[in-house]
Amino acid sequence: MGKTAYINDKLYSLQEGETILNFVRRHYGKDFVPTLCDAPNLDPYGACRVCSVDVALVKDGPAKAQASCHTPVMPGSYIYTDSERIQRLRRNIVELVLTDHPLDCLTCEVNNNCELQTVAARVGIRDVRYPAGKNHLHYEKDKSHPYMTSDFSKCINCARCVRACDEVQGELVLSMAGRGFDSHIIKSFNNTFFESDCVSCGACAQACPTSAISDVFESKSVVADKKVRTICTYCGVGCNLEVAVVNGKVKSIQAPYDAEVNQGHTCLKGRFAFSFYNHPDRLRTPQIRRNGKLEPATWDEAYDYIAGRLSDIKARFGPDAIAGISSARCTNEENYLMQKFIRAVIGTNNIDACARVCHSPTALGMQRAFGTGAATNSIVDLKYTDCIMVIGANPTDAHPVTGAKLKQFAMKGKPTIVIDPRRTELARYATHHLQLRPGTNVAMMNMLLYYIITEGLEAKEFIEQRTEGYESFKEQILKLKMEELERITGVDRHLARAAAIDYAKAPNAMSFHGLGVTEHSQGSYTVMLISDLAMITGNIGRRGVGVNPLRGQNNVQGAADMGCQPHQGAGYLNSYDPEINRMYEEFYKVKIPMGKGLKIPEMYDASIEGKLKAMWLMGEDLVQTDPNTNLVVKAMQSLDLLVVQEIFHTETCNYAHVVLPASSFLEKDGTFTNGERRIQKVQAVVEPLEGTKPDGQIMADIMNRMGYPQGDYRADTLLQEISGIVPFFAGVSWENLGDNGKQWPVLADGSDTEILHTESFKRGKGLFHYFDWKETEEIVKNGREYPYIITTNRELEHYNAGTMTRRTGNVKILTEDVLMIHPADAEKHFIEEGDMVCVESPRGKVDIKARITDEVKPGVLSTTFHFPEVLLNIITSSERDSEAMCPEYKVVAVNIRKSKGKYKVKA
């Protein structure tokens, strides 16, 4: 039985080094010992002392009161959890707390869900005997912020908020100030929430045991008809959310502590940015363009119109004149249906998804290197790794919950390498920041690979046993001249060498990458070189290692898994292979096309050339988000039929012939697959907004309308269908996904996979690839005339085109796109903070407000495209990744000048 100790004279087995509290909870449940300052996701703190228990070395021997939360169990000791003395101690402590706490429980927002109230009731306080004295009851409520609220008259100084801000989010906005009885919580320099540096993650509010810190949605109140667990619709982290519903409306959101993905944490998008869902702007009826204007129509009219037009186009120009673009924002089941509709009903492989414009090079690159285009490991591996390398990703803004974990890692001083043209939040804390010139990733990776080889740090055994192509690869790398690559990248080669050594010498090293890797003309090459780095150091196939793309959208993994790309059908099976084609035909029970399909950029060209006549877009705002807006608009205008499924009227809807009002993620069932291949259950929280339908139901309707018998959109039956064709979904069913989902591949017996390539690679041996760095055509052609490089990024508060987040309180926190510009460049052009700057590329020009910062180097600019007011993609180019056709959003040659135009207003 190992080591043991007694709880109330009964013998129990002990885990090595565990605290008394943990020990008692394991055997008696989490509420057996009352606590106030303890929280499930925070380190022991030992402040409230309410968790004290008596500990004796012999039965009924002299006992000492010990705070159970931080005291390790002494083997053989006798723990008494509720001795008379302990009961008195708890009561007396809570009585002291109540001498400085308003007794207004009945009108308090957390009435019946207040930990202080529960503990006070439990220990049996009947009287506060102390004479009135100093207190904090006069503290006023802080209502400055669109989401966060505080009322420190309710504060009990447990510091759970301070610790959540530090240990979970790593933001360090909250602290205690003063000392002794005067200790109190402050935000930044004793500011309001709105003035403070708060990032509104809400971790403090969720951690607070009373209503001292809360949110405008009163997420801790018990007022809810039901609580539904679902998955966040924003980024690829896949946070689990617990949504409270009142009267059929979403009231508030919290993050469940038992979620394996987010452990009680989430960001302001997941927690607070839900009010878009019943925003007045939501589309509520189908619209058909008549006489140049979108006019309301019934579903039947819309379906008839679409079916008629599609059948006509198909009859006259063939199925390849029609294309569909699916959405990484929609569920697996909806994506599956979309590609099935295009392939099985329309009869073309012209199906693509927005993964094209973000992580298509990842899928392609990793498939070539390893055989599988998905993250090799899981986020939980951060607990087991010794070094992280983050390339072209700004996770604290774009993947906030994973970003917070990475930041915690970096803050601890563990080896952290950040490769990014900007000094991102993570870069501030990193051991090495390789601040390269945009567009030189390949050169940068080659430098790292060179030094790993020249320092003799290759994992020789791993290379020999598990890879191929190494010798010729090595030969090529060793020919490189570091002085030259140093000049190209702008990164000191000594710094590159130091980073390479840290990565290679770490017992376990993980790499993470984002769109700063993929959205380049050499995006796929960089992905393969990142894979080389993992293989050359043997960092594949076990805990704490691997290549881990940070997936942008909530279901970008799933959209690709479901077959929303021309060359691969559901399950990544080669759609141009006759064998597989036969299998699909058998499964879909219709003729399935073999012809090569169009990728998104090819669709634009085909439309302009008049070859493509109709496009169907599921939740995709091409005009605002795809590069080179003028070209995209031209392509849209050239179509005979543009059908858009949307929840809001977007820029793209302006060119649609039919707009279909879809339901949001809160209104439907299904599954999303996050960046670590975790298939999780999305569960309808509220009924679809009147007049709208889930995207999947729209697909099913139109399939039926066009003669293909497809059952109604239901997550369970569709998952069953999918598991019959997608090999790595074999053991997935709606019922067995449970609360925390399953990571694919899921075997038929239901067992899932946290780590890929443990024994061998999917493709057998891992393949080394070598690539020369090549300057992008964008710079070669335009660099002389447009000497600045603008690179695009994301801000925490908004999500991509902002369609959703701009319709929430987030817009009060971040109100516009700004242009980051280095002080030296600003000075050169007489630009001051807040001036409008005209940014001009060969494609066009936009005016953006300047934010002068040394986060970027001279010569480099950076901005976002969250707001349609700027339409930044007017200036981005049609350059694309040579392999996967992912657009090069990250390197745009531009010129700048202080704007003379209409926006000449100071901030």
Next chain:
Amino acid sequence: MSKNLSELSGRKGLDKNLFEELGRVAAATGTPSLEDLDKIRDEFLMGKSNVYGSVSFYDFLRPENQGKKVYVCNGSACRTAGTQEALTAKLRKHFSTQEIGEMCCLGRCHENSAFHTMGHNYSGRDADNLDTILEKKGTTAEKYQVGNTGTPVLTAPYGPVDTYYSVFREALKKDPLQLLAELKDSGLRGRGGAGFPMAFKLESCRNASDPLKFIVCNADEGDPGAYSDRYIMEERPHALLMGMLLAGYITGARYGVVYIRGEYPESVETINAAIEALQALKLLGENIDGSGFSFDFKVIKAQGAYICGEETALLSSIEGQRPEVRVRPPYPTQQGLFNKPTVVNNVETLANLPYILQYGGNAYAAIGTARSTGTKLISLDGHFNKPGIYEADMGTPLRKVIDDCGGGFRVPVKAMHIGGPLGGLVPVSCIDQLTIDFDSFAREGFLLGHASVVCIPEEYPLIDYLEHLFRFTAHESCGKCFPCRIGSTRGYEMIEKARNSDYKLDRTLLNDLLETLESGSLCALGGGLPLPVKNALKYFEAELNPYFSKP
């Protein structure tokens, strides 16, 4: 305590220290500007709240400190001596009320009337000389007795510094484990109050695997009434520094940090001068004496917070964090300063090391009693005929110290507060039951602590003293644990009310409060306060009874 903040602070090493930076930018006006704080927090990658929160903790950094020019000691000894009102009246002639602040114990307990101005301490009759002092022409005329009864370990003069350090040079030729064995043999227990065996700490730190370790000297002698550490720092600084070097060698630590309270400016000066002398002797830096052992010192001047004498609060203070008491485990020897293995020892403890390693652990253990080996320094306050610092073998009768060393009481005394504000209140009737050692005091329901002695004269009302103790604790509580944060203030309020109005204390409530503080507090501050209060209730029941409601 935040692991992140410890780490971020540690990134700058000891050269650029966050806590010192906060003090630096506060120096001009008495509190830092927000602009300065913003620059510092950016450099250290911390939040605004962190530096603001730290600054607001310390008496000499917080905004209320702005414009203070002179500080009057409000420590226990000056209080029971009753000298501070007259002193304040004298100071008022030179300073406005707003310019006069308070400091808690300047360690001038032997002659009282203590105050601090322009970076220096004054006491006794110095106040009569204010004109000269304020013109920077005069220095303090402080004087106290130093003596011993038994073996002079700490009070013996150590002769020329270079010769004295031959103990260290010889030690460098030996295996650290051999030195550790000597230390174990000596039975040396920590002198800061807890009496923890020192060799255990060093061994635990030595066994920690981290390549970077620290020896931290707790020179935050905050107990009102105690000034023996000040004596060592100002009169025997090399005993301390050599003690730290030896501890460094034994554990493999690279740095020694001497954290000296801001109320002891002269100690900071003498220790700094002594470190310079060590540098001149080439006993610091890389590879000392070709031994492969490297060591450097850092002196940190504190900013006014009693709690920093608690070892984990002290570590957080050095890091520039709010000095709130940390939970254990992890112990400092596992994760201490900047999350690195750290030994924290009191001045007097460390100052014993040279003697032990010169004469051997057994020789040291031969002094004193079996469980309390060696000697103990005792601070006697101004109520004695011969106030000063005396060294006594452990086990020496308390009576002997009072009569032979202190020359008896100058005025009629009813009790002595021994071992600091958290020590026991010893009625004169108990003197003959006590000997100077850990066990005797514990057995009789008192505490040897740091062995400072503050007398309570016959005519001094005990209720005033109890109010002082509660106010002191309330003022100095770090505010982390609930019992101490709220309980010390509620206790103070009750006693203040009972003293100044017809409010009567509820005996059950007071007992509940004392039990809550004693068994519920996170550290010895809240946990220790009940001891002298309970002593007072026990031995001076009659005097205190009128303040209680009738049962």
